[in-house]
Amino acid sequence: MIWIAIRMLTGDAQKFYGLVFGIAFSTLLITQQLTIFVNLIERGASGVYNVSNADVWVMDPVSRTTDVAYAMPSTALDKVRSVEGVEWAVPHIRAQAAVRTSTGDLEGVAVIGVDDATLIGLPKRMLEGAPDVLDQPDSVIIDDVGTTRMFPDESPIGKRLELNDQRAVIRGVADAIPSFTSTVVLYTKYSQALRYVPGTRNRLSFVLVGAEHGVSADELAKRITDQTGLRARTRDEFAQDGVDFIIQNTGIPFNFGITVMLGFIVGIAIVGLTFSLFIRDNIKQFGALKAIGVTNAKIRRMVASQAALVGLVGYGLGIVGTVLFIWGFAGNPTFKGFYVPWQIPLVSLVAVFLILALTGWLALRNVLKTEPASVFR
Amino acid sequence: MALEWKNLSFSRQILPVIALVGLIAAVIFIFTGLPDRALTEPDREPPRAPDAMAETARVAGSGVVEPSSEVIQIGSALSGLVTGLFVEPGQRVGEGEALFTVDDRAARAALREAQASITEARASIAEARNAQAIAARQLALYRNVDDPAAVSRAEVIRAEGETSSASERLKLAQARLQAAEARANSARTEIGRLTVRAPIAGEILAVNIRKGEYVSTMGGGGSQPFIEMGQTQPLHVRIDIDEEQAPRVALGEPATVSPRGAAERQVKATFVRAEPLVVPKRSLTNSAAERVDVRVLQVIYALPKADGLFRVGQQVDAYIPANSAAGGEAE
Numbered sequence: 001m002i003w004i005a006i007r008m009l010t011g012d013a014q015k016f017y018g019l020v021f022g023i024a025f026s027t028l029l030i031t032q033q034l035t036i037f038v039n040l041i042e043r044g045a046s047g048v049y050n051v052s053n054a055d056v057w058v059m060d061p062v063s064r065t066t067d068v069a070y071a072m073p074s075t076a077l078d079k080v081r082s083v084e085g086v087e088w089a090v091p092h093i094r095a096q097a098a099v100r101t102s103t104g105d106l107e108g109v110a111v112i113g114v115d116d117a118t119l120i121g122l123p124k125r126m127l128e129g130a131p132d133v134l135d136q137p138d139s140v141i142i143d144d145v146g147t148t149r150m151f152p153d154e155s156p157i158g159k160r161l162e163l164n165d166q167r168a169v170i171r172g173v174a175d176a177i178p179s180f181t182s183t184v185v186l187y188t189k190y191s192q193a194l195r196y197v198p199g200t201r202n203r204l205s206f207v208l209v210g211a212e213h214g215v216s217a218d219e220l221a222k223r224i225t226d227q228t229g230l231r232a233r234t235r236d237e238f239a240q241d242g243v244d245f246i247i248q249n250t251g252i253p254f255n256f257g258i259t260v261m262l263g264f265i266v267g268i269a270i271v272g273l274t275f276s277l278f279i280r281d282n283i284k285q286f287g288a289l290k291a292i293g294v295t296n297a298k299i300r301r302m303v304a305s306q307a308a309l310v311g312l313v314g315y316g317l318g319i320v321g322t323v324l325f326i327w328g329f330a331g332n333p334t335f336k337g338f339y340v341p342w343q344i345p346l347v348s349l350v351a352v353f354l355i356l357a358l359t360g361w362l363a364l365r366n367v368l369k370t371e372p373a374s375v376f377r
Numbered sequence: 378m379a380l381e382w383k384n385l386s387f388s389r390q391i392l393p394v395i396a397l398v399g400l401i402a403a404v405i406f407i408f409t410g411l412p413d414r415a416l417t418e419p420d421r422e423p424p425r426a427p428d429a430m431a432e433t434a435r436v437a438g439s440g441v442v443e444p445s446s447e448v449i450q451i452g453s454a455l456s457g458l459v460t461g462l463f464v465e466p467g468q469r470v471g472e473g474e475a476l477f478t479v480d481d482r483a484a485r486a487a488l489r490e491a492q493a494s495i496t497e498a499r500a501s502i503a504e505a506r507n508a509q510a511i512a513a514r515q516l517a518l519y520r521n522v523d524d525p526a527a528v529s530r531a532e533v534i535r536a537e538g539e540t541s542s543a544s545e546r547l548k549l550a551q552a553r554l555q556a557a558e559a560r561a562n563s564a565r566t567e568i569g570r571l572t573v574r575a576p577i578a579g580e581i582l583a584v585n586i587r588k589g590e591y592v593s594t595m596g597g598g599g600s601q602p603f604i605e606m607g608q609t610q611p612l613h614v615r616i617d618i619d620e621e622q623a624p625r626v627a628l629g630e631p632a633t634v635s636p637r638g639a640a641e642r643q644v645k646a647t648f649v650r651a652e653p654l655v656v657p658k659r660s661l662t663n664s665a666a667e668r669v670d671v672r673v674l675q676v677i678y679a680l681p682k683a684d685g686l687f688r689v690g691q692q693v694d695a696y697i698p699a700n701s702a703a704g705g706e707a708e
Contacts, residue, residue, distance in 0.1 A: 010388040020392075049412070053419045073671045075619035075658060081426070081437030082622055082699070088423035089437075117638040118421040124413070131420070177412075210423070212432075235416070309393060316396030316403075323403045326410075339410045345403070 001294070005302035006309060008282060015281075016310070018274045023314025023352055024321065026267025030260050030348040031322040031340075037256035039338045044246040045239035046177035046337070047094070052124040054208035055217040057238045058089075058224055061231045063205075065242040066094060067110070067179065071202040072230065079228045080207045085215035086224070090115035091190050092206040095197040099186070100162040107150060109184045111163070113193025120208055122174065122187055128157060129172030134189050141172040146184030148333045161186075163196040177337040180246055264351055271310075272359035279303070279363035283370055291372035303364050307356040315352045319345055424640040424694040427633040434699035436626050438676070440616035440634075442691045444607025445679065446577055451604040454570045455479055456593040459586050464604070466584055470575045476604055479592060481571040488564035494557035501550035509543035516540050579608040582689055612680045612687055614646060616695045617673035620655055625699040632678050632697040636687060640694070644686070646678035 010016050047066030048057070058080050063069040071093075080089045093113035098106050114121030119131050122141070133139050140161070147156045161168045163186075174187060188196065194203055209232070211220045217234040224232035233241060247253050279286075286299060322340065329335040385391065426435060457479040464476050516536040522528050583605040586592060592603055614634055618626055628651055635643045652675040676697070680687055687693070 006389060010386065013388065016388055049414050052415070052417045055416065073658070075617070075671050075673065078437045078439060078617075079619055079622060081424075081694075081696070082435055082625070084432060084434060086426070088419075088425050090423055115423070117640065118419050118423040120419045120421075120423060124417065210419070312400075313392050313396040316400040319403045320396075320399035323406050327406065337412065339412055340407045342407055342411065345407065 001298060002302060002305045005306050008285065008302075009278070009306040009309060012278065012281070015274055015278045019271055019278070019310045020314045020317070022267055022270030022274060023310055023355070024317040025270070026263045026355065027315050027318025027348050027352055028321045029263030029266070030351050031319060031344055032325055033256055033259045033263065034344045034347060035322060035326065035338070035340050037252065037260075038341055038344065039335075040180075040252060041243050041246045042239075043178065043180040044242035044244075046179055046242075048235060048239040048242060050123045050176045051092075051121050051208065053120045053210060054235060055211040056209040056221045056224065056232050056234055058207040058209055058228070058230050058232045059205070061229070063231060065245045066206075066238075068245065069094060069205045071200065072204045072207075073202050074204050076204055076228070076230060077207050080209060080224060080230070083220075083224050083227050085212050085220045087210045087212045088118075088120075089207050089209045090118060090120045091204050092121050092208050093190055093193045093197070093203055094205045095193070095203075096183075097163055097186075097197050099168075099184075101150060102160055107184060109146070109163075109186050110179070111193050111196050112185060112187050113190040113197075114187060115208075116189045116191050119189075123176040125175040127173040127175045128155075131172070133171035134187070134192075136169075136171060138167050138169050138192070139171045139188065140168045140192075141174050141187040142170050143174050143176040143178065143185040143187070145176075145178040145182055145333045145336055146186070147173055149182070149184055164198050166195050168196065178333070182333070264355070267351070267355045268358065271355050272362065275307075275359045276363045279367060283367060286367045287370050287372055290370065296368050299367060300364065303360055303367070307360045311352050311356050315349060318348070318352075422641045424635055424637075426696050427643055430633065430696055430698060434625070436618060436622050436697045436699050438616040438618040438622075438673075438695050438697065440614050440675075440693055440695055442612055442614050442636075442680070442687045442689055442693060444579065444582070444609045444689055445611050445613045446579060446608035447613075448582065448605050448607045448689070449576060449579070450602030451476060451573060451576075451606060453479060453573055453592045453594060453603060455567075457481075457571070457591070459588050459590050459592055462584070462586065462588050464581045464584065466581050468581045470579065470581060470606070472575055472578045474575045476573045476575055476581075476606075477586065478573070479571045481568050484564055484567040484571060488561055488568065491557050491561035491564050495554060495561060498550055498554035498557050502547060502554060505543060505547035505550045509540065509547055512536065512539040512543045573604075575606065577606075577608060579606050580610075581606050582609075607689065609689065611682070612689065613649060614678050614680055614687070614693055614695070616676045616678060616693075616697070617658060618676060618697075619658075620672045620674060623655070623674040626651075626674070626676065627698045627700045628676070630698045632676075632695045634678065634680065634693050634695045637692045637694065639686070642683075642686060644681055644683055646680050646695070649677040649679050651676045 044065065058076070060070040060072050074091070077089060077091050080086060091113075092115070093111070095111050097109055097111045099109045100106055112121065114134075119134060122131050123143070126141070127144055129141070131141075134141065142150070142156050150156065151159065156170045156173060159170045161170065168186070168188070174185075176185065179185070186196075197203070207230075209220065209224070211217055221232040221234050221237070224230065289299065326335070326338055326340055330338070426437075459477055460480050461478040462476075463474075464470060470476070516533075516539075519528050519533050519536050581604060583602075585601045585605075586603045616632065629648050631645045631647050633643050634646045635641070655672050655674050658671040658673045678695070
């Protein structure tokens with residue numbers, strides 16, 4: 001009986017492909033747009049996620065994100081180290097600077113100074129060179145997106161830059177997720193960064209903290225805030241702060257929200273219309289089935305199986321389309337580090353289910369009301 | 378539902394299979410593509426609180442290693458060219474040992490001059506004594522003559538005068554000798570001052586002068602001290618503690634100290650004293666335009682012997698136990 005329903009569905013190729021296209025299109029629209037949206041706003045947290053060692057970030061009470069930070073006096077480091085449960089704490093500086101390239105161009109860069117002795121604060125992976133290169137004098141490590149912006153089609157290794165009248169030699173390329181603004185990032189040692197960034201009185205932007213075993217990051221952050229008066233955020237909280245900052249200060253959520261709603265509406269419109277038309281065309285067949293004694297429950301199951309097939313094929317193609325899109329653009333610096341959060345396909349699955357349930361229910365109303373006699377009319 | 382090749386339908390069979398395979402591939406892609414955000418342990422050892430202090434109240438500070446005598450910047454009492462340099466960096470010297478000499482030719486010339494004057498004064502004394510003796514004998518001769526007509530009164534007066542003037546000449550010559558001896562002594566002192574000696578026993582840390590360079594009493598070029606020395610057995614470490622944390626420090630307790638870059642090598646340092654003066658934090662960014670509003674309490678600890686682990690001027694990280702009372706408040 002179900003097989004009859006499927007044959008009935010695929011018998012009319014136009015309508016079948018229309019339905020599949022409708023579902024696939026809205027799945028693609030919802031999934032792909034949500035994916036880009038999530039990845040885009042997570043760029044606000046990339047600075048936090050690039051540092052893989054720190055459990056807690058400590059900053060001035062007015063600092064908001066990795067890029068919007070107010071510097072602290074250098075004794076803040078010792079204050080943090082004095083807190084129980086802090087296994088280690090290292091200084092971290094993030095600042096904006098202008099760099100003069102060998103060709104004389106001026107480029108805005110973010111200078112990130114990592115702890116001199118331990119190099120905590122560097123990204124986890126390197127594309128070229130090892131983190132040790134920072135031990136050489138005047139060394140900096142550039143991030144891979146910065147490489148494509150400052151040195152297209154050539155290797156940046158060994159290139160000389162001028163920062164605040166000081167020499168800087170690029171000796172490594174880090175594999176890092178770019179920031180929201182895709183600024184070129186130069187990693188160097190803390191003491192070196194102080195020379196590269198024009199001087200202000202206080203320089204220490206953050207203190208990165210590792211928690212003792214058995215002390216949770218939440219508890220430690222609370223303790224540090226209580227004892228030092230500084231603002232301490234766990235890694236996840238601080239990443240969320242970065243995301244929230246972008247949500248509050250840009251129109252991105254609104255724009256993407258509109259697109260996702262459009263995907264949903266287009267899905268409902270196309271699928272709903274086609275499904276209703278399809279059911280209406282086949283109303284005689286349903287009548288005949290009823291005449292030979294098929295119950296309403298069975299007809300419901302038949303329509304449900306038709307919807308399930310359309311949903312499966314459409315949803316599958318839509319997801320495959322999204323994955324192909326992300327995979328195809330993985331090499332593009334704009335989409336560097338983009339991934340499909342596993343929650344998003346579930347969201348679009350729910351959306352597909354809602355679309356099909358809504359349209360199927362609307363279409364079924366007519367069928368259920370149909371009397372077996374209608375087949376003779 | 379017969380799956381025969383002839384009956385194979387694209388829309389009924391192939392398409393759902395494609396969709397299913399695609400879905401499975403997509404799931405694999407999604408789960409392998411999730412970003413790696415796992416926390417990792419740092420590759421290099423960061424300074425950690427010692428195990429004993431991990432769960433108790435503590436105060437952290439950073440500081441600089443210094444000699445237990447603090448660094449002595451040797452100055453010169455007199456200016457001039459350096460003619461001799463007897464020490465090199467790293468050398469251990471005893472108290473009073475010569476470090477360097479400044480050109481002493483002028484002082485030595487003055488000494489020789491004074492010595493010549495001494496000889497001259499001594500000759501004058503001899504000559505005056507001689508004259509005095511002759512005059513005294515002549516006077517005695519005249520006095521022993523009983524016949525008043527034999528010697529005129531005038532002769533006696535002249536002889537008396539000669540005696541007294543001879544003794545005056547002797548006094549003058551003796552005074553000249555004293556003056557010349559004083560000059561010689563002052564020249565010797567001058568020569569002594571031109572040799573700069575170690576004020577204490579200790580180690581030479583830096584030598585910033587070379588033979589032939591000019592040293593002035595105002596200090597060297599670029600306000601560099603000529604020679605820096607200090608007692609490096611034992612070494613001390615001067616820990617800066619933020620004034621806000623200062624009341625929490627348990628003064629008298631030993632501190633755990635590790636040098637920058639070798640955080641795993643921690644040593645116990647014994648308490649020496651806390652400086653009575655709270656001073657502005659000395660930042661080590663070398664910026665000339667530096668202004669500070671952070672003040673620090675400086676606490677001095679003595680480092681144990683650790684072959685070459687600590688050197689004068691090196692930065693260290695330190696953990697000091699906090700007062701139990703203050704620790705109680707913090708919790």
